[in-house]
Amino acid sequence: MADSSAPGMLKNYARTSALAVAWRSGASHWLAHRRPARRILMLHGVGTSQMSAADLHRVMAWLKQNYDIVAFDVMVRDILSGEPAPAGAGRSQLAITFDDGLCNQYRIAGPVLQQLEIPATIFVCPGLVDAGQWLWNHEARARLQRLSHAGLMECAQTLNSPAHHLEGVIAWMKTLSLTQRRHAQAILRDCTPGFMPTDAEHEAYDMMSWDEVRACDQGKLSIGSHTMTHPILPTLSEDEIEHELRDSRGRLEAELGRGVDLFCYPNGSEDERVRRIARSIYRAAVTTEEGTVSAGVDPIAIPRIPVTSHLPLLAWRMHRPWA
Template identity: 60%
Template sequence: MLAESHPSLLHGEHAVAGRLTQFVGASAQSVALASGVSSWLARRQLSRRILMLHGVGGPKLPVADFKRAMVWLAQNFRIVPLDAMVNDIAIAKPVARDAELAITFDDGLRNQGRLAYPILQALGIPAAIFLCPGLIDNKQWQWNHEARARLNRLSPAQRNEWARAQQAPSAHIEALIAWLKQQPLQPRLRIEASLRDATPGFAPTAEEHAAYDPMDWDEVAALDPRLITIGSHTVTHPILSTLDEAGIQQELQASRLMLEARLARPVELFCYPNGSHDERVRRIATQVYRAAVTTEEGLVTEPVDIYAMPRIPVAAQLPLLAWRMHRPWA
């Protein structure tokens, strides 16, 4: 009765319960990892797996945690190139019991080349990296990375005022980024211009450079093609479902042509920016690429839609990552 009459007490009880549930879950995952239960549960499931990574080296995935994850995965799974997995799917090769796993990186960030690649190389782990050649050409961040950094420069009061002026439903940074991703291209570009006007003195910090800078072409060329498969992530990383068909075609077709001209080898795999796609995007993807991955969480189970392959999001905490190998949505 007391909690019902005092909402703050009820909220506090929910918060404590949530933290307790989280603690129990993390403890169970640690026990499952140490006992080998996590890998045993994964091996019981006859399915292929694709791991999804973005930046390496920041607070979300420190280098030491990335290395620990790669060592554990190499010990417990058969890590194969993504294009080899696609080949197996294309010929309807039965799923093997040796827990086939492909490693993928979105965005072509410099930290992937400088921090992740040497570890992959030392361990002999193949991976696919999805690049945006237009951003590499222009030494340009993805638009959402720049927007996030600029929003962080605004005080809460300034951000509230700016959000109201844009008629945004929220002034919280991640809510604003999510809202921007839903805008058609031209309105989004106008809103980005307004954000630049609101942050005239913006200069990236060293931490932001480390997190958001793309690889340059020399760094891409230094990746051993026997170990690293290059895929397309569009030319400029737009949200494809917000474009018209001509824009979708341009982003998909031009990206492949630009990458193949630079690398002098086929680029046949695609990754939807933000995982966003609709019937038009999928149809055009089937005309340009052999296969595509999404950001949908899941195992690659049969029957497989080769143009909408789900992935398992990485986690810095190895017990959680190991658990996700059989429960990707954990």
């Protein structure tokens, strides 16, 4: 019998080979720099198999060699003032952003960025810092991973989830209202009464403390707002959206002793109501929509490029962000 995975493997090999050729030939680099466009890179947790400390250092060193890395605040200023985007190798403007305010961003990314003298903005959820809690989806995923296949099926049925596999349950929970999602979290905790985080999970999911947040708001690093508790904003009422956005700014400003007017949508999820409220509170906001920053971009819905440790792919994404 033929291996049904062979066509997929062949396709992946061809793609990887094409990316490597574009990388070695300089085609990726030339295509990325041939027209003026700003870029904002998006990272989450580091120190993992997907992005080790060594990977991060290698990626950031390559970016510094090939781009003009500026603080996100500086880029926003230039965008709002109508400053034309510079073009050319070493001149194309780039900003680095991290979502969630994870402890590994302070302990692992911070030293790498400081060593290379690279500015970056970390978007933090102050309500989770106050409570010392994980992002709800991190906790839900870790608990679901503890269950056997039969246990996962039973828990999904108890939740009334239409999906009975791990990522499907998480995706379904993202569609729930705040009250419904909190109820689902309570059921999930009942399904996993003996849950204890592993050391690896603590390293991956623990949030920064306030001392660490303040330490990340010095020198070339800065803190932005990521809501109070990382909800999926379009599922909330307007009052709940207002609370999540305005209280997050106020709490961060009180702790940092300065204005905080840069924002990041949790999960990249937003709608007309969310944008309208965000526009009334913040100077600029980033999404998870993949793209470069073109002239005339809506400052409250700025696209970004997801980072990968695979440099040939990252180089191509600087030309085609959705690759």
